[in-house]
Amino acid sequence: MAASLSNTSPQLLRARLGVFGAFTIVGFLTAIWLVNIPDIQQRTGTSHAVLGGLILLLGLGALISMQFAGLLIRRFGSRTPTLMGLGLLLVSVNLPGMASDALSLGIALFIFGLGHGLTDVAMNQHAVVVERGYRRPIMSAFHAFFSLGGALGAVAGAAGQSIHLHVSWILLGAALLGLVGTAWSAFSMLPKASEELLDLDQNPATSGETASSDHPVAPKRGRMLALALLAFLVLLSEGAANDWSALQTVERLGEPEAAAALAYGAFAAAMTIGRLLADRMSHAIGPVKVVRFGSLIAAAGMLVVVASPFYPLSLFGWLLFGLGLSGIIPQVYTAAGSIGRSDAGKTLSRVVSSGYVGLLAGPAIIGWLGGMLGLTIAFLVPFLFCVVGIFLASTVTTDKESPAEPALAVSRDAQS
Incomplete structure (x- = not known):
């Protein structure tokens, strides 16, 4: 007999915590980079004008990876691309601290941006799926945890600077903390099969939706x-x-x-x-x-x-x-x-x-x-x-707006 996945099921509760973790990690790693910009700028010898241009490379990397995020989500579900993006962020957050000049810093920021863009889209999509399972709004709380992660990152960065840690060690420490959170998110977030079953049960009319469907x-x-x-x-x-x-x-x-x-x-x-x-x-x-x-x-x-x-x-x-x-x-x-x-x-x-x-x-x-x-x-x-x-x-307005309805039980397993 198939188990059910409702808004009180342990699996969905863990998934919500996993998404909280992803948003917190992204906010934390973003803040760690931001508070160390002055030190990195001095070490690489870049001017304000050059640094402004290099930061645009971060944005360019994010925009590029965002264009591929949808394809990855369709193929693998939203958990796998989220974890791929977090993994890239954990590695690339260290790269600005290793940069020695404007060129190497630009490459580092571009790669950091690739991780940002992929994670931003994928974790928000997973948040949408979890919110759908809860049958009530919970999306804003995820974004609040991004802000919380930013505050924690700013404090951690300032603490590292106050004891005169080298910027490379500060960034590495942040990456290691982020790795712990990423492991939790990997364990907690919903696999593709659960995402699809959740969507199918709540929206049977859209399960076979294609380009030639009746939906205009x-x-x-x-x-x-x-x-x-x-x-x-x-x-x-x-x-x-x-x-x-x-x-x-x-x-x-x-x-x-x-x-x-x-x-x-x-x-x-x-x-x-x-x-x-x-x-x-x-x-x-x-x-x-x-x-x-x-x-x-x-x-x-x-x-x-x-x-x-x-x-x-x-x-x-x-x-x-x-x-x-x-x-x-x-x-x-x-x-x-x-x-x-x-x-x-x-x-x-x-x-x-x-x-x-x-x-x-x-x-x-x-x-x-x-x-x-x-x-x-x-x-x-x-x-x-x-x-x-x-x-x-x-x-x-959502396709099916009924926040006051009781949570809908769905199958978490395709087999009974």
Whole structure:
């Protein structure tokens, strides 16, 4: 007799913890690289301008691997590509510490980017599958653990620097810790057979879906493009805040750098807290309202930042901006993973790629406009993008939206 896989089954509970582990590891390794940038820059003798170009190679590597992630997910399921990406990250995070010049650093960052792109798509797809098994929103919590991993990585990196460890040892120590977490994720995440059975049981009508199925292709393609646009706009806005919030506070209000840093701190803290709360909100009011009200709150927060002549009010604006943005991307990724279940990995890879382009483009666009018009005026761009998000919110409706239904038992084994 076949065993069942419900939201209380040990296998699904382990899978959820495994995805938490994957998100935490990626956040942790990303932060370890970021906090060691000054040391690596000095050791390789690269200027700010050259380093900026080399970091773009990281983004290029991520975008390239994202294009192959969907094919790997379709062939092997999402667990195997996630573990492949994590393995590449664990190896490549050490490479910047071994670089001796700009060329070797560029190669190191490109390889690190390949691991990032593959892992980002695959772990989000596995998160979609686990969320589907739970029959309630849990995606935002996974993204909150990415933020938690980033905080842990920043603390670990700072601790290593405080005792004057060589950057190579700091990176190696981070990789070894990440290896432990990866082993746990490998043990915990669902194999391809369980993913397919879970999808088949909950969506029997889509199990035989092909290019010639009765499901119209055009609406799916149009919705995918709308989700990709929404991901681009939201992550562009997030990237702009990450890089320019502190400097905008200095330029607009004349605050010292230490006080201005709290602008980013307010934004980042609100993002983390909002992600921890967004699942409950999505369960209570639905993903469309989370995106719509989130976009509205973010737009209001950015308007406060642009208009405020007072430091405390500006901090409040950054807090609102982060709180509003925090729950949007998880809803977008969940929706993308529900389009055309037979090739969901490919759809998700395109949406994640679009968001990643926005994350990379945001700082550049705001910097370019800021140079011409001032940073405060430049931040009207993310304000307008958040307004557009209000109108695109309906695109995150899932194919089968029933968060209040009891968890559906599915077979975990093909054989009885």
